[in-house]
Amino acid sequence: MAAGAPVVLEVRDLRAYLYTRWGVVRAVDGVSFALREGETLGLVGESGCGKTMTGLSLVRLLPEPAGRIVDGQVLLEGEDLLTKSEPEMRYVRGRRMSMILQDPQTSLNPVFTIGDQILEALRQGRADGGRSLVARAEDALRRVKVAAPEQRMRAYPHQMSGGMKQRVVGAIAVAGEPRVLIADEPTTALDVTIQLQYLALLKEIQARTRLAMLFITHDFGIVARMCDRVAVMYAGRIVETGPTRALFRAPRHPYTEALMASVPRMEGAVTRLPSIEGQPPPLHDLPTGCRFADRCAYVDDRCRREYPPTMAIGPAHEAACWRIERSPSSR
Amino acid sequence: MRSRTLWALALGGVLAAGELSAVHAADKDTLVIALDTLGAQVMDPIMDTRAPHAHYQAPIWDSLVGFDLENGGIGPGVAERWQLAADGQSWTFYLRKGQRFHNGDPVTAQDVKFSLERVMSPESISSGAAALRRAVDRIEVVDDLTVRVYTKGVIPQFAASLSRAVFMEGSVMPKKYIETVGAKGFRDKPIGSGPWKFVRSVPGDRIEYEAVTYPHWRGTPQFKRLTLLLVPEQSTRLAMVRTGEAAIASIGPEAVKEARAGGMKIVSVPGTMQAVYQFWGLYRPEAKSSPLNDVRVREALSLAIDRQQIIDHVMGKEARWPMPFAAFKYSSDMTIPRWEDWSRSALRYDPARAKQLLAEAGHANGFTMTFWNTALPGTPFMVPIGEAVAGFWEKMGVKVEMKTVEWGAFDPMGRGEQKGLVGTASMYRTAGRPEPVPRYATTFVSKGVQHVFGDPQNCPALCVEADKAYEAIVAEKDDAKRTAATNRMIELVAKSWIAVPIVEGMGTWAVNPRSVGYFKPIPGRHEFGDVTERMPRPDQKPWP
């Protein structure tokens, strides 16, 4: 646990909206969190809560021309990425911050060989004059545990399995030795056995390079295994952040509580998994007060009137819910 | 990285940057003529059939009978003079001395006999071959410069039919040369006795000739080389003359205004054709009830047409008042002045009289008729003329159902049963020929192809009279009697109003005065095949 490690990435009140035909979708509506070197922060929530958009906003790859970042700061080692010009931003991508996407099938360019696509990434990275680029590419493949890298270099994407391709994408992502790696549900498209291998690989890479990782997922099993800390997102905002153990043991925000309850447990009889009634509010006309109000068991009129501030609960553990104020330590 | 290099190659294919030098006018020694068609472009007189062949075959081959250059019709050719025997059964031709083929062989009577027999041979598809086969009994070489042709019966116009004024069947071909190199060899390297030697033929594009170096009886060319270009699109031909890429271009009357606007000179060849309209199969039972069967209605239809407006506006003044059917100012065997007066009065524009005639015939408020509008090859302006005629008839209250058809589709309808044409009118044409009689046979004689008066099975009074009149002309040896008989035939047709001339068309050419000097065309002959040897250079004879 790298509690005392320096903060690599700090996001303050980030807002990113999508201007569509049906109105302005406030996908990311005031997100703040910090990420330390060597640490893995899980960004969790139902699909459509804005976690992918948050990831894309960090690397400023929102879908043009609809998506636009309207407010907030993204401080990478103290520098605010939102003020950088596109060429400056290009230098950041791949070298200081990188990303792994969800579907390996479409992440690699079908007409170029694997070798070409890695070499291209390496050429962007720091000039490591020591060994030739090809040798470094083969090392990169070896590091992600791809067998016989020499042959693999000449292969085309369609000749490799999903798992193999995701490893290559991983190799590409870390080729530039970035300080921060954003993994947007990298294993969702893989089957379980390959998933575990891939997560172990990411852990190993992180251990070796001390890079900070933002792990976006909706799978709590992965969160438990991978993440040091967790931030739970709902309707465009983070409702609770804290150490993984604390959240699993004693979730304080009603939404986190409900989420934890709906995760099947190994121990104990499992009759019927509880689920949360209702739907998350549409992101293009959000209610004024707390957005979980309609579905919250402990809702009162204050929750509906006013959005609750984020309140500290424990060490590096905070949540945005009026209930906390009413009973500071329920434990 | 194979695919990347492949695409770089494709993108790199930059358009060949040719030198954009100013357009060079054709060099001074070459006479360039842009034509709308080169026919079959086969260098062999027996292989092409339609008129265009006179463009490209005339420069190389002389014709047994030549032209009267001043006012059209026939004149001396390879044969200086010719004589019809007393019994009218044979013609004797006396050849000009000292004529030579391009390979040096002398032109003799054997060549003439060989040529005529070659035209009549089975593999010849020359359009006049059939007429020649019907006319010629046998050919006899009297001596090197005299040849006698025995005809089946008396054929007064036989000599004329061996002249380019009529058709191509009179071309004289080298006997020895063809027998040595064979037909294929002859077509690849053609030899003739004309003022131009063959250089090269590029199919669908052009034919090049070279002037002979010795004086020639038809005229010694002023230019060293002659090039005939095939340029199908009229606006392109016009552009070529304006830029000097061509000296002369064939154009239609509608382009005359455009040509003059571009500073080009206009050369009009008088009497090249006659645009006519005619009624088909009125004698047939199924057309019995048609209003067109009433001669007053037919005369009214002619009086309804303002021919002067058609000449001035549709033809842009490139046309003349017509003579009677198939007759021209240079026609033989007819009294020209009489028929000039007739056409002035009978073909006048008189809508009042026309209305009166229609009323008399019981069609005061008009009737409905079908009118086939088409254009024969080489005279596309027939369609606008047809539209103008229909317009005049519509003004007279006649409801005209016009069907514009491409010539290839219309022509077959006029043969055999003529099913589609019975009881209808159509545009048609008579070509500029010195004698009208053969053309009358085609249309009015019962055995003729069009037989508009009647056919052998159904030949009413008019048809019988026409047959008798035609027989009288054909068998008549005495000139005066034949002229009277011809006048009788023309009058018969004129009074029937079944085949009516509209305007006398002219061949129109656009000329670049800086490329070729002033020259006069041969009346009646649209093609310049027999004129190129007399075209002067611009400095020799400037345009008026």
Add this chain to the structure above:
Amino acid sequence: MARVEDRIDVELAAATAADDAAHPRPRGDFARLPWGSFVIIAVLILVAVLAPLIAPHSPTEQSLPDKLLPPAWEAGGSTRHLLGTDVLGRDVLSRLLYGARVSLIVAAVALLAGGGIGLAVGIVSGYLGGRTDSFLMRTVDATLTFPTILIALLLAVSLGPGLKTIAIAITVLIWARFARVVRGEVLAVKTRDFVALARVHGCSHLRIMAVHIVPNVLNTFMVLLTLHIGFVIIIEASLSFLGAGIPPPTPSWGQMVSDGRSHIASAWWLSVVPGAAIMLVVLAFNLFGDWLRDWLDPRLRQV
């Protein structure tokens, strides 16, 4: 491993579909309604329908003395003939109005007939696949290799020129282009789950094709219709240039452009006016087609 043959066909069909029905993604921007093209198309239809009422003269009424009058605003022009007169003194404006009717009829008949056949063949070929598919597609290839102008010429020459012949000739050629694109769409739609589901429920092939396949293919089909309007009018113009177009005296834009071509210098309006009309209509239908494609955008399928 899909057979290469199918791979290519799918890719080609998708590509052609991409050509005609591609849409930019993501769909954030608001597709403005193409008011311009709506207006032009409305005017065109109005003109075609009301031609007899609004045309100043009858399109075939000749007055030879005032032939080749320039448009009213030019020197020598007369207000009686706003857009001047042609070689036979007929009013260009009236012929333009009546010509709209002819061009629209030819386009409508050819596109509906050709499109209809193409739609049917495309659906059957795409849905059934296998031998029928390759047979139909080879027929499509054959039709595409057969020269457009030639078929029209042969038909005009054998059946006699006229509106009907032109429509048939264009229909014979259009259906192949529609069939190929529709087939591509059907291949894409066929693999979707709801088709399998329908089959599981025991629907007959015919019902599946009609109920499930057609609606999904309809928007591409509609777009193709609009984009091919231009193609049809140009074909008609080229046929007139080659002398196999709509015969006089019926006015048609293609014939007018073709007739006017030899008067470019002295009477430019004879071909420029109908040419501009054709361009305006084609532009309008293309913009309408683009807008239609965006509006009917399968994006609805993605949400």
Add this chain to the structure above:
Amino acid sequence: MQRFVLRRLAQSVLLLFVLALVVFALARVSGNPADLLLREDATQEDRAHLLKALGLDRPVHEQLYLFLAGALRGDLGESIRYRKPATEVFFERLPNTLQLLPLAMVGALVIAIPLGVLAAAYRGTIVDRISGAVAVLGIATPSFWLGIVLIYVFSIRLGLLPSSRMGGPSHYVLPTITLGLFLVAGMMRLVRSSLLEVMGSEFVKLARLKGLSQTVVIWKHCLPNALIPVTTLFGVYFALLITGAIVTETVFAWPGVGRLTYEAVIFRDYPLLQAVILLKAIIVLGVNLGVDIVYAYLDPRVRYA
């Protein structure tokens, strides 16, 4: 890959056989060449003689048998007008057309691809609108009208270029533009929509994540993928060009096979018409096969299928 080529050849042969029958029938329906060769006053006897000389007097089924048997031996009969073997006439004129087509195709590519890319890259901006309008102009302009206007402007008014016919390189400029503009329009729209399709895919995000610039992403990563469908339509455009050439060759007096086809129809020259259509179809099918092979070469997914 060989199996694919063989099957494609078999289908082509079947296709050509059907095409031969269709052309044989359609040509004869359109009329008889003899009528066009005879003079107005030719009698029925003359017509019979001419039909015999041209070999058209035999019954239709016999003519069909002779034609098909000859076709197998590569002898497609003798042209009625040119009195030469039809294949010879065709191959005399083919080089002229083939000199024009590649120029028009390459010219179209060189203009269409950059325009398409610009339109896609700057989607929705002025650049996109303008190139869209140019594309529509290309589609909406009848090529004969364009040709005539180009001649009027560039050779009559400005005297820069020769008005027509074959000759030095300057003779190729106007015909290529006339033939190519129609192509540029179609290809540009295809490149634009295909590129937009590709730009939406995931690997483009990955490419940008590598820190590549927008231009590199588009030209190096997107374009090759986008050009794959363009190659497949290359064959279709080639077929259109061979037929479209009829109009351009007429306007520019270019002695190509397009013009030859038109003449064969107008003069009802059956043997020449049959030969021209079959040989053109063979060329088009060959080109399409070639394009498919190049397509397979380009798209690795297909190459190893």
